[in-house]
Amino acid sequence: MMNPVLRREAITSLRGWKNYAVLTFYLSxxxxxxxxxxxxxxxxxxxxxxxxxxxxxLYVTLAAIQMALIVLSVPALTAGSISxxxxxxxxxxxxxxxxxxxxxxxxxxxxxxAFVLLLIVSTLPVFSIVFYFGSLGIGSLLTLICxxxxxxxxxxxxxxxxxxxxxxxxxxxxxVYIVTGVLCFGTLLLVLxxxxxxxxxxxxxxxxxLKLIPNPGVGFFSLMDNQIGTNILYDxxxxxxxxxxxxFVLWASGNLWVLHMAFQLVVGSIFIVLATGLINPVREHKQxxxxxxxxxxxSEE
Numbered sequence: 379m380m381n382p383v384l385r386r387e388a389i390t391s392l393r394g395w396k397n398y399a400v401l402t403f404y405l406s407x408x409x410x411x412x413x414x415x416x417x418x419x420x421x422x423x424x425x426x427x428x429x430x431x432x433x434x435x436l437y438v439t440l441a442a443i444q445m446a447l448i449v450l451s452v453p454a455l456t457a458g459s460i461s462x463x464x465x466x467x468x469x470x471x472x473x474x475x476x477x478x479x480x481x482x483x484x485x486x487x488x489x490x491x492a493f494v495l496l497l498i499v500s501t502l503p504v505f506s507i508v509f510y511f512g513s514l515g516i517g518s519l520l521t522l523i524c525x526x527x528x529x530x531x532x533x534x535x536x537x538x539x540x541x542x543x544x545x546x547x548x549x550x551x552x553x554v555y556i557v558t559g560v561l562c563f564g565t566l567l568l569v570l571x572x573x574x575x576x577x578x579x580x581x582x583x584x585x586x587x588l589k590l591i592p593n594p595g596v597g598f599f600s601l602m603d604n605q606i607g608t609n610i611l612y613d614x615x616x617x618x619x620x621x622x623x624x625x626f627v628l629w630a631s632g633n634l635w636v637l638h639m640a641f642q643l644v645v646g647s648i649f650i651v652l653a654t655g656l657i658n659p660v661r662e663h664k665q666x667x668x669x670x671x672x673x674x675x676x677s678e679e
Contacts, residue, residue: 381481381488383482387486388492391493400451404451404501408440408447412507419432434606440504441598442602449533451494452494457537457551458547459486459490459537461546461547465545465547484650491531525601525639528642528646535648536557536649537551539652561594569581569589587634590615591638591641592645604633
């Protein structure tokens, strides 16, 4: 049986113009990215010829654009899921139904995930250019889709969590972007700053791995390295680490994307559980009574 919240969100979202505008912008960015790649590749090639082997870099370019757009769009789509219900004063109606708080949270998250999946599926014709030249197989694309969906799952879980805490959607969106920025750039600084200090102790490879696992960008480029057969990520971070590397460290340094996907699933699930507790009807009732008491106290003063 389909989740009632998911069914309602699917019906109402198709009536508005915002999702269609997001879809149009998303496809436009992907198409423009592919066109720019082809133009620059042909223009810079000898005698204006096109090298089919370079099509693999088109795959990386399209995947990077898709990943960036998903990271930017998921918080905007999901951060208003619960706070929007509060603003419309419809959250109480949801809480008095037979739906459990978990069903409400999952329904809101799945509605955003379904739209993300729609965005990904809509770009398959653009990615088909890669398959036309035979650079990569369907397995690589399916792995990329799974990685993108787990990223959306983690960001969606964090967005729903902040949406349960704050009444204003804008505040929730900004906080999710801040958390995303910390994951992307804060973890990089933790790794790069010790490397930039002269005379610093040689960092351990395991320490670098543990610091980079939460980073979505590093996880993405680790996946790209794995699929196209390069070692850019390894050369960038692990050449400076100490030479004693265990079998696990050697495996993890080339498969950070696997560890990052596991991290995303765990973190996303934790935030979903926390969000479920935050919209408990008893808690909502206590918060309302607290607000009423504060207003009454101010009016008496």
